[in-house]
Amino acid sequence: MPSNDSCAPLIALRDLHLSFADTRVLRGIDLDVQRGQAVSIIGPSGSGKSTLLRCITGLLRPQRGQIRVGDTAVHELRSDAEFIALRKRVGFVFQQYNLFPHLSVLENLTIAPCKVLGRERREAQDEARRLLGKVRLEHKEHAYPGELSGGQQQRVAIARALAMRPELILFDEVTSALDPETVGEVLRTIRELIEEGMTCVLVTHEMRFAEEISDAVYFTEHGVIVEHGSPRQLFNEPRSPRTRAFLQHALGRGERERRPLVPAGAAAR
Amino acid sequence: MATELSLGSRAAPDRLRRHAGKILALAALLVWLAAGAPPREVFAPLWEWSPALLKGFALNILISLLAIGLGTLLGLAIGALNLSPLRLLRLPGWLWVQAFRNAPLLVLIYFTTYVFPFEIRVAGHYLPFPDWLKVTLGLALPASANVAEVFRGAVASIPATQWEAARSLGFGRGQILRAIILPQCCKRMLPPWMNLYAVITMGTALASLVGVHDLIDTAQIATNTVNRVGFTVLIYASVLGLFFAYCYPISRFTRYLERRHAFQ
Ligand SMILES: Nc1ncnc2c1ncn2[C@@H]1O[C@H](COP(=O)(O)OP(=O)(O)OP(=O)(O)O)[C@@H](O)[C@H]1O
Ligand SMILES: [Mg+2]
Numbered sequence: 467m468p469s470n471d472s473c474a475p476l477i478a479l480r481d482l483h484l485s486f487a488d489t490r491v492l493r494g495i496d497l498d499v500q501r502g503q504a505v506s507i508i509g510p511s512g513s514g515k516s517t518l519l520r521c522i523t524g525l526l527r528p529q530r531g532q533i534r535v536g537d538t539a540v541h542e543l544r545s546d547a548e549f550i551a552l553r554k555r556v557g558f559v560f561q562q563y564n565l566f567p568h569l570s571v572l573e574n575l576t577i578a579p580c581k582v583l584g585r586e587r588r589e590a591q592d593e594a595r596r597l598l599g600k601v602r603l604e605h606k607e608h609a610y611p612g613e614l615s616g617g618q619q620q621r622v623a624i625a626r627a628l629a630m631r632p633e634l635i636l637f638d639e640v641t642s643a644l645d646p647e648t649v650g651e652v653l654r655t656i657r658e659l660i661e662e663g664m665t666c667v668l669v670t671h672e673m674r675f676a677e678e679i680s681d682a683v684y685f686t687e688h689g690v691i692v693e694h695g696s697p698r699q700l701f702n703e704p705r706s707p708r709t710r711a712f713l714q715h716a717l718g719r720g721e722r723e724r725r726p727l728v729p730a731g732a733a734a735r
Numbered sequence: 736m737a738t739e740l741s742l743g744s745r746a747a748p749d750r751l752r753r754h755a756g757k758i759l760a761l762a763a764l765l766v767w768l769a770a771g772a773p774p775r776e777v778f779a780p781l782w783e784w785s786p787a788l789l790k791g792f793a794l795n796i797l798i799s800l801l802a803i804g805l806g807t808l809l810g811l812a813i814g815a816l817n818l819s820p821l822r823l824l825r826l827p828g829w830l831w832v833q834a835f836r837n838a839p840l841l842v843l844i845y846f847t848t849y850v851f852p853f854e855i856r857v858a859g860h861y862l863p864f865p866d867w868l869k870v871t872l873g874l875a876l877p878a879s880a881n882v883a884e885v886f887r888g889a890v891a892s893i894p895a896t897q898w899e900a901a902r903s904l905g906f907g908r909g910q911i912l913r914a915i916i917l918p919q920c921c922k923r924m925l926p927p928w929m930n931l932y933a934v935i936t937m938g939t940a941l942a943s944l945v946g947v948h949d950l951i952d953t954a955q956i957a958t959n960t961v962n963r964v965g966f967t968v969l970i971y972a973s974v975l976g977l978f979f980a981y982c983y984p985i986s987r988f989t990r991y992l993e994r995r996h997a998f999q
Pocket of ligand 1: 486489491510511512513514515516517518639
């Protein structure tokens, strides 16, 4: 098979199947992400989006199918060392932030570079401070996660992933647990990353954001990709009636949330 | 400044009211002692015996401290064994914990007292192995099993998302335990560990049953010697008071730590 390195995808999933006991969560997923792209995955709750991201970084093992991240065949990895080598290259940001509560913000950012990458402490701290500046939290380096707002914690979590200098970052509904006021500050951080050329895979319920920043959007339901395409095509002219129904529902809700200033009487008509 | 002062003066009567019950009980005890028994006949021997009683209690405390120290070291080692991914390594730890957590303290004390010899041979020398040390071992065994269990509970109480976050950053299993999980466990382990210490301290009262000259044993000798009802009541009240004075602050501090932990 002829393959050209410059256009071989950074992530390629082929016919991914995964079940938990009797529940078939992934039922044949194909997905490609080119280097430097931002790809969004949308779909109803329980459709297997988080499971998909966990497979990419080797936190879950599919029963069938292939996962390639660059030159690594993730589905063939066996040893801890191989998985660690993969995870050094793949950042992961969780819905619930999952910062380490016993460490200060700065330590949260330096612990993995020091212990996993063996970086010099000083160097790691300088880099951490630079990243905190990037997510606009330079004044919080000595705070503990419990003292920060949700949006601040999530930005620290993004900085923590960046501190490993990953090739790509997976975002799993990173704004779903946030107050509406703080969603914006996190989306802004992600947008800046994408503009700098970081490869990003985002599972998100923020349809407007996905439409604006994505190079490609995948719609999944019941463990299969129903449809994928450019954001313009998928959001404006969805081919599948399933996609149309989902978008109608999701955008309808989004519109309502986005107009909090409209008086209740006016909205009710 | 003014507000602080007014706060302080308001807190004082509050505290008085909160402790009113205890103060009343203490006063009632004193009145009963004063009315029900001729004080000089009773208090004079108590004064005489008090150095011996305190010496006995010092032995109780020594036993409790050694037992919890030994039990903690052993328990953490067993707890670490129980975290091993290998079943073969976990099995002995599991057996140890089950055996010594589910045995009555007194049985374990009899066990260590009669199983071990009264002296042991180390490098050609015979070292005495006194009964109080055997009792210490008898208490250290259940302490170790309980510490291992407290440790297991603390590790299990750390949410799985912490493991997942650390794994996604490329940490290995041992690194996650050492850098992420165990530091978070220490704080959670402290209250149950202090609880255990209070239980072990009270367990040292059993030492008298195998002939260790502890506080209870001394009290028994004293009552037999003086042989007066008022004195017997008083001396056991003092024994109770000594244990209470030692264990109550520990349990209060434990409660304080638990509450602080709950609010975090
Ligand atoms: N560890 C697990 N064991 C058993 N079932 C699981 C496990 N993790 C997920 N599932 C199930 O797999 C299905 C898909 O879960 P997943 O978290 O991937 O969905 P999702 O698309 O991310 O949903 P959401 O939008 O709510 O986050 C769900 O039905 C869930 O109950
Ligand atoms: Mg999810």
